[in-house]
Amino acid sequence: MKRTLLRSATVSFDAKSENESLSRIFVTGFVLPLGLSAEQLADLKTVVSEAVTNCIVHAYRSDPDGRIRLSIKYYSDGLLRMTVSDRGCGIEDVKQAREPFFTTDREHERCGMGFAIMETFMNRLQVVSEVGKGTRVTMEKRLNAA
């Protein structure tokens, strides 16, 4: 069966911590017509929060002039794809960054679990990054699959 795009939405907001909740509300609103379980919705909110927080604290190191883009697409076969991108500092070693408990920011009580949570809660996680250019995190979840 051919996969067709049913619906998409994109928002762009500044890298302020107040906008973390905005990103979760945006996702919640997008998936509302899909009638997800409370569990599924909570997982989506969590992974978006992880990706957006990473942009704020790592990519832009709390510089509020940074911009974050969040895009959501829903396909005919039940696939939900969420992309979070920034034009911040980028990641030198993506493989290492994705390891559970790896963090470059112990001083702010980070435990290095953001990517591990995204990986566990979603079906697919892709991280594309270039130092000095930015990072794009793409997460996919098959909502129809049991």
Added chain:
Amino acid sequence: MDLEYKRENDTVTFFLQGEIDHHAAQGLRQELDRRITAMGPEKVVLDLSKTDFLDSSGLGLILGRVRVAETIGASLSVTGANRRIRRILELCGAKNYLDFA
């Protein structure tokens, strides 16, 4: 932000409400540390029964308070976490040093 708490004998229980993300954690961290150090309890309990959301920043907040409690010789435990929050805490190995009363 209003931080609700209850003090009984040597135990102080903090009720963390709403969504504990990086934004909320920034304010809560200072508020919790100020009260924990000022009250000097033997046991610190973080009650999550009114917490609707918690991500890795919330986890960092909890683990950071474990260390703060240790510096004043107190123990810390977490109670009331819903199934989804518990799943995150367990995934992150927090189960090892937290007591899910």
